[in-house]
Structure formats: structure tokens, C-alpha cells
Amino acid sequence: MQETFVQNQNGFRDGLQQPGQAITISFSVPEGNNDIKSLDEWLINRLEVEIDPEPDQTIGLIESKSKEVFSLFWRVLLLGRYFQQTARIPVFDPGIILSVSQSQDDQTKWQSRVAIPMIDNLSTNIIHKAYSSATELIHHVLNNSRSSDTPDEPYKILQENTLKPLQSMIRSGISTIPILKTAHQNHIPFRHLKSGVYQLGWGCNKRLIDRSSVDADSSIGVTFTHNKFQTATMIRMAGLPAPVHVMVKSYEEARQAADRLGWPLVVKPANLDRGEGVTVAIANDEKLEFAYKRASALSKSILVEREVPGVCYRVLITNGKMLYAIKRSPRSIEGDGRHKVTELVRMATEANDNKPPWLQEKPYPLDALALESMSLAGFTTDSIPEKGEWVPLRRIESTAWGGHIEEVTELVHPENLQIAEQAASLFRLSNAGIDIISSDISRPWYENQAIINEVNYAPYFGGNDIARSAMPAYLKTLIHGDGRIPIEIVLGKDSEMSEARSRQQALLKQGVDCHLTSHSETLKPDGQPMPFPFQSLFNRTSALLMNRHVEALVLSVQTDELLHTGLPVNQVDQLIHLNDEISDWKNPDVSSEATIQKLIEQIEHYLAT
Numbered sequence: 001m002q003e004t005f006v007q008n009q010n011g012f013r014d015g016l017q018q019p020g021q022a023i024t025i026s027f028s029v030p031e032g033n034n035d036i037k038s039l040d041e042w043l044i045n046r047l048e049v050e051i052d053p054e055p056d057q058t059i060g061l062i063e064s065k066s067k068e069v070f071s072l073f074w075r076v077l078l079l080g081r082y083f084q085q086t087a088r089i090p091v092f093d094p095g096i097i098l099s100v101s102q103s104q105d106d107q108t109k110w111q112s113r114v115a116i117p118m119i120d121n122l123s124t125n126i127i128h129k130a131y132s133s134a135t136e137l138i139h140h141v142l143n144n145s146r147s148s149d150t151p152d153e154p155y156k157i158l159q160e161n162t163l164k165p166l167q168s169m170i171r172s173g174i175s176t177i178p179i180l181k182t183a184h185q186n187h188i189p190f191r192h193l194k195s196g197v198y199q200l201g202w203g204c205n206k207r208l209i210d211r212s213s214v215d216a217d218s219s220i221g222v223t224f225t226h227n228k229f230q231t232a233t234m235i236r237m238a239g240l241p242a243p244v245h246v247m248v249k250s251y252e253e254a255r256q257a258a259d260r261l262g263w264p265l266v267v268k269p270a271n272l273d274r275g276e277g278v279t280v281a282i283a284n285d286e287k288l289e290f291a292y293k294r295a296s297a298l299s300k301s302i303l304v305e306r307e308v309p310g311v312c313y314r315v316l317i318t319n320g321k322m323l324y325a326i327k328r329s330p331r332s333i334e335g336d337g338r339h340k341v342t343e344l345v346r347m348a349t350e351a352n353d354n355k356p357p358w359l360q361e362k363p364y365p366l367d368a369l370a371l372e373s374m375s376l377a378g379f380t381t382d383s384i385p386e387k388g389e390w391v392p393l394r395r396i397e398s399t400a401w402g403g404h405i406e407e408v409t410e411l412v413h414p415e416n417l418q419i420a421e422q423a424a425s426l427f428r429l430s431n432a433g434i435d436i437i438s439s440d441i442s443r444p445w446y447e448n449q450a451i452i453n454e455v456n457y458a459p460y461f462g463g464n465d466i467a468r469s470a471m472p473a474y475l476k477t478l479i480h481g482d483g484r485i486p487i488e489i490v491l492g493k494d495s496e497m498s499e500a501r502s503r504q505q506a507l508l509k510q511g512v513d514c515h516l517t518s519h520s521e522t523l524k525p526d527g528q529p530m531p532f533p534f535q536s537l538f539n540r541t542s543a544l545l546m547n548r549h550v551e552a553l554v555l556s557v558q559t560d561e562l563l564h565t566g567l568p569v570n571q572v573d574q575l576i577h578l579n580d581e582i583s584d585w586k587n588p589d590v591s592s593e594a595t596i597q598k599l600i601e602q603i604e605h606y607l608a609t
Contacts, residue, residue: 009120009191009542011566015605017184018093018117019191019566023127025076025112027135029069030142036071042141043075046154047356049082051075052094070100072138073112079134080116083158086358087166088173089126090180090190090198091117120192123169133162155356163358171196173211178462182471188483189570201483202569203550204513213458214478218428225427225457228303229270238426240419241451245305254292255285257304264307267291269299273456275398280307281376308449310439312397313408315417316459316467317424317432319477324470325412325441329404330373330394333364335385341374342366342381344391362402365393407466408441415444423455433459486512486552487569489603492578492596493558497521499578500556507552515544518556519585537561541568560595561585563602572606 010019043049054074077095084091095116103109118127140154176196183190183200190200197210208215213222224230228243235242246257247270258265265288268278277298279291288304295302312328333344345364352360366381370393374380379391390404397403412420420434438450445451461467461474486507490500500516501523507514508525515530516523519537522530522544532540538561544550545568560582562568580596 009538009568010118011538011562011568012570012606013566013602014096014098014115016093016096016115016117017187017570018091019120020093020095020115020117021124021127022098022113022115023131025073025114025131025135027069027072027076027110027112028108028139029072029110030139031108034068034072034142036068036075039075039138039141043079047082048359049079052078055097066100066102069102069110069112070097073097073100073110073114075138076112076131076134077114077116079137080130083130083133083162083166084126085177087163087170088177089119089122089166089170090172090177090184090192091119092181092184093117119170121194122192126166126169129162129165133158159357173458174463175212175458175461178468178471179209179212179475182462182468182475186472186475186482187571188475188479199546201479202545203485203553204548205480205483205485206546206548207479207483209478211458212431212461214430216430217457221427221429222457225429225455227271227301228268228454229301231427231455234426235423235452235455238422240422240426241445243305243308243451243453245303248292248302248304249300251289251292254288254302254304258282258285258288261304261306265291266303266305266307267295268303268305269295270301270303271299273399275396275400278396278398280395282307308437308451310437310448310450312453313412313416313436313438313441314456314459315412315420315434315436316461316470317420317429317434318474319430320421320425321477322409322412322417322420323474323477324407324409324466326464326466327406327408327441328397328435329390329406330392330397331362331364331401332390332392332404333385335387335389335391337384337387339384340381341379341383341385341391344385345393362400365401369394405464405466411442413442413444415446416441416450419445419452423452427455427457429455429457431459431461432456433461484571485550486514486573487555487571488553488574488576489555489557489572490576490578491557491582491599491603493581493583494518494556494578497523497556499576500554503554503574503576507554512552513549514552514554515547515550516554516556517541517544519559519561536565538565538568545569557582557599559583559585560599563595563598567602567606570606571608572603573608575600575603575607 010021012019040051044051054071081091081094095114098113098115100112180190188200190198192198197208200207200209224234229247232242248254248257263283265282266280267282277295279294282288282291313325314328315325316323333348345366348364373392373395377392385391394401416436423434424432433456434452435454436450437453439448462471488503494500497518504514504516513525517540520535522532522540524530541555544553564585582596
């Protein structure tokens with residue numbers, strides 16, 4: 001028995017460029033004139049909310065109060081989007097205001113019917129949490145514009161009551177939002193499949209991503225890169241420069257390794273990432289013991305490694321070629337030629353503390369490790385560094401401490417580029433961050449003892465301006481064009497799907513493997529039936545868009561189903577309106593001619609121009 005409707009996906013509706021739902025938002029508008037300009041200033045200056053221009057629907061609102069309320073509802077949509085993006089939920093369309101109405105019983109109460117994006121396979125609680133929090137915050141700001149509340153009070157409430165609950169509803173990474181945002185800006189369709197995995201594109205053009213990892217990455221290669229000892233062994237076997245280290249299980253073994261390798265040393269866990277438990281510049285037994293205890297508190301697999309001179313350079317390899325390269329310097333403070341280091345740290349810390357927690361950078365420490373790092377670089381807390389001069393507060397860059405990056409793409413020596421590309425290929429990683437420790441990346445590795453320190457699967461990508469500027473080029477290497485396939489719709493009762501079959505044959509003659517589907521029947525390019533466990537045009541189309549053998553689709557729309565579900569695609573290349581005979585979706589024996597115009601209007605939102 002076939003199910004009529006078994007899907008946890010949302011359709012495209014009302015012109016939204018992301019799948020979505022229509023909901024009603026209620027808002028109590030404070031009496032008097034509400035200062036929209038001051039509200040915008042608060043949202044921009046305090047939260048860094050992007051205020052998109054209001055759509056043209058305001059033209060139809062004659063009363064000034066209606067226009068004001070429309071503006072407030074628009075900002076509810078923008079703030080709801082902001083909360084979701086901050087929680088790494090990829091909502092980029094602000095939404096569409098369909099109507100605004102005032103309560104007849106209470107002049108301060110208004111309602112708006114809106115179409116908003118809803119990411120597939122996520123809880124609808126996300127919508128409630130994001131948009132109810134948005135209305136509450138806007139109401140708070142409007143009523144407390146002259147409040148003496150300290151800036152961090154609403155921040156703490158938002159962090160605990162809004163952002164943390166939203167973050168708990170999705171698995172996502174730092175790279176997810178920048179990649180999907182660029183895809184959206186370039187009209188590449190995407191859908192959330194499950195557990196933070198997304199499909200970009202349709203049919204034969206589809207690709208799968210999970211953070212910055214892609215479907216072409218080797219699972220065997222990934223397994224190797226999760227262990228630094230195994231990674232270095234593979235690199236060395238391939239004839240590439242690798243770290244020289246020893247795996248140890250006790251401090252006594254670490255001391256023996258030090259005798260073999262000589263000072264200075266690095267101690268680090270073999271199976272952890274992001275700089276966790278790493279200690280560098282170890283030059284005596286006392287520091288070696290401290291480093292071993294620090295690393296062994298996090299892992300049982302400890303590496304004692306010969307330190308090489310230089311800093312870490314990250315070379316981002318995608319599809320076998322360098323996308324960009326950055327120099328990853330330790331956490332540092334920038335000089336201005338006027339202030340002491342202590343003053344610079346104090347000013348930077350104050351500015352950082354005034355931001356919402358989710359926009360704050362890593363702290364600027366002035367602890368013992370910072371003093372040691374400064375001293376080795378020739379600075380003290382009373383030094384006045386020149387303008388643009390960077391004072392290190394740590395010895396190495398790490399996720400825990402942060403760092404300072406510079407683009408060096410044009411400086412990478414061809415020999416260094418070659419070993420980076422070889423390393424990515426060695427582990428069969430389509431997208432890899434190759435970390436090279438070198439004193440000068442513009443010199444070949446064999447001249448200055450440079451090594452490939454790590455090979456990173458799913459490297460952080462998009463978290464800085466350098467990476468974001470490279471994102472469009474990255475997507476061009478990942479997906480063909482905008483990732484779409486031709487989609488045609490034949491609307492109306494079609495006996496034996498004759499018109500739809502005719503369109504399928506026309507595309508086949510052009511050398512395109514076109515599939516054809518209605519709500520109850522699907523045909524392969526050779527005309528053979530393709531069974532599905534459901535009777536649903538939306539579900540069948542969605543399934544076909546996940547099939548790499550599908551190069552084009554003809555949809556035979558014979559019921560009003562898409563008015564209920566929304567469209568399964570956000571671009572239709574051609575609409576053929578056969579007749580006005582449309583069946584009721586849930587009762588095929590009942591005609592639904594009155595809905596044909598609504599269907600046409602819905603489809604026309606997505607007709608290619």
C-alpha cells in the first residue's frame with residue numbers, strides 16, 4: 001500500500017528562495033510613535049544585525065500606523081533570521097510579509113501572516129523560539145530605549161534563553177553557514193538532509209557537504225588524519241617532509257625521547273586537534289615534565305617531537321589545487337605607536353567585553369605564558385610597539401587561544417605548493433587544510449627544514465575575510481554552474497500523461513536523460529516505470545532530485561497537492577497550462593477547478609526569466 005504523504009521537508013512558497021512555511025506572528029505595538037530609526041541603531045550597533053531594505057508591500061498600506069507596524073514586523077523577520085544564523089541554522093531569506101491586520105478588540109494588538117524559511121528535518125520549535133524571541137526583544141528595546149540597563153543584560157538573556165536552545169536543535173560547524181550563504185547568494189539550491197549534512201544542487205549535479213568536508217573525501221584518509229602519528233608515518237612513507245617524533249606512554253619514556261631527539265621539543269596528544277594540550281619550545285626537564293602532564297591529562301597517546309623553526313602556514317587545497325594560504329601567527333595585540341602593551345590589552349579587552357558573547361573574540365591574556373611569549377619576541381608590558389607591529393601573547397596559534405592570520409597565497413613557493421597538493425592527494429581528501437611549519441614559506445621546504453605538520457580533514461573554512469573572499473571560487477570547483485537541472489511543469493489533467501511524455505521525449509532527443517513524474521507514476525528515460533512507496537508529486541520530485549542519474553525533470557501536476565506542500569523546486573524553466581482540470585489532492589474523485597489559478601500564481605513565482 002502506498003502512503004499519500006510521508007515527508008519531513010518544506011516546499012517553496014510565495015516567492016521564498018528557501019523552503020518554508022506560512023505562520024502567524026502576533027505583536028503588541030506600544031502606543032504612540034515608535035522610533036524605528038533608534039531601533040535599527042540598537043540592532044546594528046549592539047548586535048550587528050543586517051537591516052535589509054523593506055519590500056514594496058508598504059505601498060499598499062495607507063495609514064501611517066499600518067506602515068509603522070509593517071516596519072516592526074519586518075524587523076521581527078530580520079531578527080529571527082539573525083538568531084538562526086548566529087545559532088548556525090542556515091536561514092538567509094528574511095521571509096515575506098503576506099498580510100498585516102489589527103485586532104478589533106485591542107488597538108495595540110496586531111497580527112501578521114508571514115512566509116518564513118524552515119530548514120528541512122529540523123524541529124518546528126526553531127521557528128517558535130527564533131521569532132518569539134525576536135518579538136520580545138524588539139518590544140523590550142522599544143519600551144526601554146532610555147533604560148539605564150547595562151549592555152550585557154539583554155545579551156545574557158539572549159544567550160541563555162534563545163541562542164543556546166537554538167544551537168541544541170542542530171548539528172553544525174563553523175564552515176557551514178559561510179559555505180551555504182555563498183551558495184544561496186549564487187542561486188545554488190541546498191537542502192538539509194540530516195545531522196548537519198546538506199545537499200547542494202539537484203540530480204546529476206548534486207554534491208553532499210558536512211561542514212567543509214565533501215562527498216569525495218575518502219573515509220580511509222579521514223581515519224588516518226585523526227591520528228598525528230599515523231599521519232606523519234604516511235607522509236614520511238610518501239617521501240614528503242614529516243615531523244620527527246616518538247610515541248610515549250610515561251614521563252620516563254618522554255625523557256628518553258628527549259635524549260634521542262635533543263632540545264627544543266614539542267609535546268602534544270596524538271589524537272586531538274585545535275592545538276589542545278600542545279606545548280612548544282621545551283628546552284629542559286622541568287618544562288618537559290610539565291608538558292607531559294598537561295598532554296597526558298587529555299590523552300593517553302602522547303608525542304614527543306623535535307621542534308622545527310618557523311610558524312604554521314595553512315594551505316587550503318580543494319580539488320587538488322590551492323585555494324588560498326594563510327600565515328597563522330599566535331594570539332597577538334597590534335601596536336599603535338602610542339600605547340604600552342598593558343594599555344593596548346586593556347583597551348582591546350574592554351572593546352571585546354562590550355560585544356555580545358557570540359560576537360566576542362578570544363581573550364587577550366596577560367598571564368605568565370603571555371609574558372614569556374612577549375619576552376622571547378623582545379617585548380615587555382611597558383613596551384610601546386610601533387603602529388602595525390604585532391606583539392605575541394602566545395607561542396603558537398590554536399583554537400583555544402585564537403591567533404592572527406595574514407594571507408600569503410602569492411608567497412607560497414612552488415615546491416611547498418607541490419608537497420601540499422601531494423599530501424591532500426595522499427589521503428584522498430578533496431578539501432584539506434595542509435599545515436606546513438616553515439621559517440619562510442617563500443623558500444622551498446628542503447632549504448629551511450620545513451615540514452608538513454598536519455593534514456586536516458574538514459578544515460575551518462569561511463571564518464575570516466580571506467576565506468570568505470575565496471568562497472565563490474571554491475563553489476565553482478565543487479559544483480557545476482548553479483547545480484540545477486532543467487525542470488518543466490505540465491499543469492492540468494493529462495490523459496496517459498501524453499503532453500508530459502512529449503516534453504520528456506523532446507529533452508531526450510537533446511541528449512538529456514529526463515525523468516517524468518506525476519503524483520502516482522514515475523517514468524525513467526527509457527519509459528520504464530520507477531516505483532516509489534508513496535503517491536505524492538512533492539515526495540517523488542524530492543526523491544528524484546537526490547538521484548544522480550536524473551538530468552532533467554518533467555512534472556505532471558494533476559492535483560492541488562503543491563498548494564498544500566509548496567513546490568519541491570525554486571526554479572521552473574517552463575510551464576505548460578493544458579487545462580483547468582485539477583483533482584483534489586486527498587480525494588482524486590473530486591474536481592478542484594477553483595484552485596487552478598492559485599496553482600498558476602504559486603508556480604509563476606518560480607518561473608525562470
